Amino acid sequence: ETGVTQSPTHLIKTRGQQVTLRCSSQSGHNTVSWYQQALGQGPQFIFQYYREEENGRGNFPPRFSGLQFPNYSSELNVNALELDDSALYLCASSSSRVRAASWETQYFGPGTRLLVL
Amino acid sequence: RKEVEQDPGPFNVPEGATVAFNCTYSNSASQSFFWYRQDCRKEPKLLMSVYSSGNEDGRFTAQLNRASQYISLLIRDSKLSDSATYLCVVTAYDGGSQGNLIFGKGTKLSVKP
Numbered sequence: 616e617t618g619v620t621q622s623p624t625h626l627i628k629t630r631g632q633q634v635t636l637r638c639s640s641q642s643g644h645n646t647v648s649w650y651q652q653a654l655g656q657g658p659q660f661i662f663q664y665y666r667e668e669e670n671g672r673g674n675f676p677p678r679f680s681g682l683q684f685p686n687y688s689s690e691l692n693v694n695a696l697e698l699d700d701s702a703l704y705l706c707a708s709s710s711s712r713v714r715a716a717s718w719e720t721q722y723f724g725p726g727t728r729l730l731v732l
Numbered sequence: 733r734k735e736v737e738q739d740p741g742p743f744n745v746p747e748g749a750t751v752a753f754n755c756t757y758s759n760s761a762s763q764s765f766f767w768y769r770q771d772c773r774k775e776p777k778l779l780m781s782v783y784s785s786g787n788e789d790g791r792f793t794a795q796l797n798r799a800s801q802y803i804s805l806l807i808r809d810s811k812l813s814d815s816a817t818y819l820c821v822v823t824a825y826d827g828g829s830q831g832n833l834i835f836g837k838g839t840k841l842s843v844k845p
Contacts, residue, residue: 671832
C-alpha cells in the first residue's frame with residue numbers, strides 16, 4: 616500500500632450539485648496532484664498543490680478547485696456537476712525539495728468513483 | 733496529436749510469451765519517463781522508471797529513444813498475474829510547469845493459461 620488514502624470511495628450525485636473529495640498524502644509528502652480518469656482513458660492532470668499553494672493546473676474549468684492544508688492533505692471541489700464529470704478521481708502524493716520536480720515518484724491513492732446522474 | 737500515444741490492445745498472449753509495448757510522446761521537452769501498471773478498478777502503480785541507457789527489472793525491460801521520442805516495455809516469460817493495463821507516462825518541465833504526469837490511454841494485456 617502507498618499510504619495515500621482517499622474518501623469517499625464511491626459517490627453518486629446529480630447534475631448541478633457540488634462535491635468535495637478528500638485525500639491524505641503519504642507521511643512526509645508535501646505535494647499532492649489530482650487526476651481525473653474517465654472510463655477507458657488514462658488519468659488526466661487536474662492540478663497540483665505544493666506546500667499549500669497551487670503549483671500548476673491542467674485543462675479543467677474553474678469549477679474544479681482545490682485546497683491543500685498545513686498537514687498536506689488536500690481537497691478537490693467540483694461545482695455545478697455535469698454528466699461528463701463521472702470518473703475515477705485519483706490523488707497522488709510525492710515529496711519534493713524544490714517546487715517543480717518532475718523526477719519525484721508519485722504514489723496514487725485508491726481513488727474516488729464519482730457517478731453523476 | 734495526443735501527447736502520449738499507445739496501442740490500446742488488447743494483447744492476448746499465452747503464459748510464457750514475450751510481449752512488447754510501444755509508446756510515442758510529442759513533447760521533446762519531456763524529462764522523465766515511466767511505465768505504470770493499473771489493475772481493473774484499481775489505482776495506477778509505478779512499474780518502473782525509464783532511462784536513456786535502458787533498464788531492466790527482472791522480467792521487465794524498458795527502453796527510451798529520445799531522438800525518436802519512443803518508449804518501450806518488454807515483458808518476458810509472461811505470467812497470469814501480468815494481466816493489467818500498462819500506462820506509458822511522461823513528464824515535462826518547461827520552467828513554468830510542475831512536472832505533472834501525462835498518461836497515455838494504456839495498453840491492455842491479458843495473459844491466458
